[in-house]
Amino acid sequence: MQIHLNGEPYHLDQPLTLTELIARLGLTGKRLAVELNLDIVPRSQHAETRLAEGDRVEIVHAIGGG
Amino acid sequence: MPSVAANPIPSLENLMTDMTQDALEIAGVRYRSRLLVGTGKYKDLDETGRAIEASGAEIVTVAIRRTNIGQNPDEPNLLDVVPPDRYTILPNTAGCYTAEEAVRTCRLARELLDGHKLVKLEVLADQKTLFPNVVETLKAAEVLIKDGFDVMVYTSDDPIIARELAAMGCVAVMPLAGLIGSGMGICNPWNLRIILEEATVPVLVDAGVGTASDATIAMELGCAGVLMNSAIAHADHPVLMAQAMHHAVVAGRAAYLAGRMPRKLYASASSPLDGTLR
Numbered sequence: 001m002q003i004h005l006n007g008e009p010y011h012l013d014q015p016l017t018l019t020e021l022i023a024r025l026g027l028t029g030k031r032l033a034v035e036l037n038l039d040i041v042p043r044s045q046h047a048e049t050r051l052a053e054g055d056r057v058e059i060v061h062a063i064g065g066g
Numbered sequence: 067m068p069s070v071a072a073n074p075i076p077s078l079e080n081l082m083t084d085m086t087q088d089a090l091e092i093a094g095v096r097y098r099s100r101l102l103v104g105t106g107k108y109k110d111l112d113e114t115g116r117a118i119e120a121s122g123a124e125i126v127t128v129a130i131r132r133t134n135i136g137q138n139p140d141e142p143n144l145l146d147v148v149p150p151d152r153y154t155i156l157p158n159t160a161g162c163y164t165a166e167e168a169v170r171t172c173r174l175a176r177e178l179l180d181g182h183k184l185v186k187l188e189v190l191a192d193q194k195t196l197f198p199n200v201v202e203t204l205k206a207a208e209v210l211i212k213d214g215f216d217v218m219v220y221t222s223d224d225p226i227i228a229r230e231l232a233a234m235g236c237v238a239v240m241p242l243a244g245l246i247g248s249g250m251g252i253c254n255p256w257n258l259r260i261i262l263e264e265a266t267v268p269v270l271v272d273a274g275v276g277t278a279s280d281a282t283i284a285m286e287l288g289c290a291g292v293l294m295n296s297a298i299a300h301a302d303h304p305v306l307m308a309q310a311m312h313h314a315v316v317a318g319r320a321a322y323l324a325g326r327m328p329r330k331l332y333a334s335a336s337s338p339l340d341g342t343l344r
Contacts (some may be wrong), residue, residue: 002139019183025135031145032133033178035170040177058132062144064114065129065160066104066246066295 003055010057018046021057032061082130090291092268093184093216093237095154097124100285101315102156102270104295105129105144108304115147117298121308127156127186127293130175155179156218158186163199165189165206172210185210186240186272186293196246196273197320200227204234211235220272225264232267239267240293243284244274247296251280255287262288278307278314284297285318286326 001012004035005021012021018041034041035058041049051057089096094327103123108114110189118126128147134141148155159168159169172185189206191199198221210217211234218238219231228239241261244250251274262269268290275294284292292315301307 006135008135010135025133027133029132031143031178033130033174035174038170040173042177057176059135060130060178061133061158062128062155062175062178063131064105064111064144065158066106066110066127066293 001051001053003051003053003057005057006059012051015050015052018051018057021051022046022059025059027059029060030061032059034059085316085323088146088319088323090268092125092218097154099124099282099312099315100291100319101311102127102291102293103298103308103311104158104293105148106295107299111144111147112141113304114144114299117304117308118148118153119308120305121298121313122312124154125156126153127158129136129160129296130157130178150182154184155182156184156186157182159188159206160190161292162189163191163202165209166239168202168206169209169213172215172228173213176215183214184216184218186218186220187236198222198242200224204230205229207231207234209234218270223254223261224258225257228261228269229264232265237267238270238290239265240272242271243271243280244276246273247300248274249276249297249300250274251276252283252287253281258284258287258289275311278310281311281314282318282321285315286321288322291315 003010018034037056090100099122100123101121101123103116103118103121104127159171162168162171168187168189176182177343187206189202191197198279200222207217216237218240219236220232220240221227223241227239231239243252270291270293271284271289272293275297281292298304298308298311
């Protein structure tokens with residue numbers, strides 16, 4: 001199945017949860033925030049949120065800015 | 067003639083008290099430093115951390131951006147050098163050109179920072195000037211305030227818009243003194259004066275400062291604080307400039323509280339005339 005991850009098409013072999021996706025990206029334990037189809041998914045719900053075909057996922061973090 | 071006692075000279079002790087107890091209050095929180103700094107444009111995170119520490123700033127802005135996917139997962143994290151338990155992190159909406167983008171960014175920032183409500187709203191209009199789009203800024207501010215955010219808002223130096231943003235419930239109004247990253251200094255002190263005279267919330271200069279004297283001028287005008295990034299990060303020696311900015315803001319604040327002497331067209335001798343040799 002295919003999702004859109006940070007604006008790019010991203011292929012998944014199986015429907016992962018957000019926690020699994022974050023692990024696959026090597027981002028476990030990092031301070032980040034996730035938006036799924038324009039809604040925030042609180043960290044506490046990552047494990048139970050399973051991705052579906054066509055989902056739009058944004059994963060953000062803090063960087064330098066003024 | 068008015069008596070001297072009508073304008074009593076504060077004792078040195080009182081003056082010291084004025085500065086040691088002077089605080090910037092934003093959304094009910096008191097800060098000792100009136101210098102707010104950004105974290106962009108530094109050579110590396112080590113320099114970022116050292117410059118911010120040297121500035122003495124307590125409120126530090128960050129940008130919210132997409133993470134790199136699959137590229138260098140071990141890259142250092144900004145929040146390791148500006149830890150949220152030590153600094154008040156002020157996420158900005160830099161790079162947003164619509165109210166909708168800005169609101170999304172603030173909501174992501176709130177999740178990122180564990181429910182943190184203080185944000186710096188900026189909705190830009192144009193890449194060349196980075197001037198604020200005040201129409202979109204007003205729209206975004208309304209949504210964010212309803213959603214429970216404490217909004218510090220970057221705006222133009224238009225006193226009417228500043229008044230409107232304060233009336234809506236923004237916790238601080240932050241007019242530009244010059245274009246973002248321009249280092250052109252306090253380009254229109256007269257508009258800032260009008261905004262300050264009407265201010266019902268803290269007014270901070272955001273953008274335009276190029277060197278220490280600019281920050282001092284902003285504070286002497288009566289601004290509650292100054293927010294800057296490029297003036298420090300793009301100095302030849304950012305850590306040294308961060309120290310300079312710390313002193314500049316303190317000096318400007320103290321001068322504002324002290325009250326400057328009136329300007330006179332003609333000279334007034336500082337040494338007494340009595341006893342001059344003739």
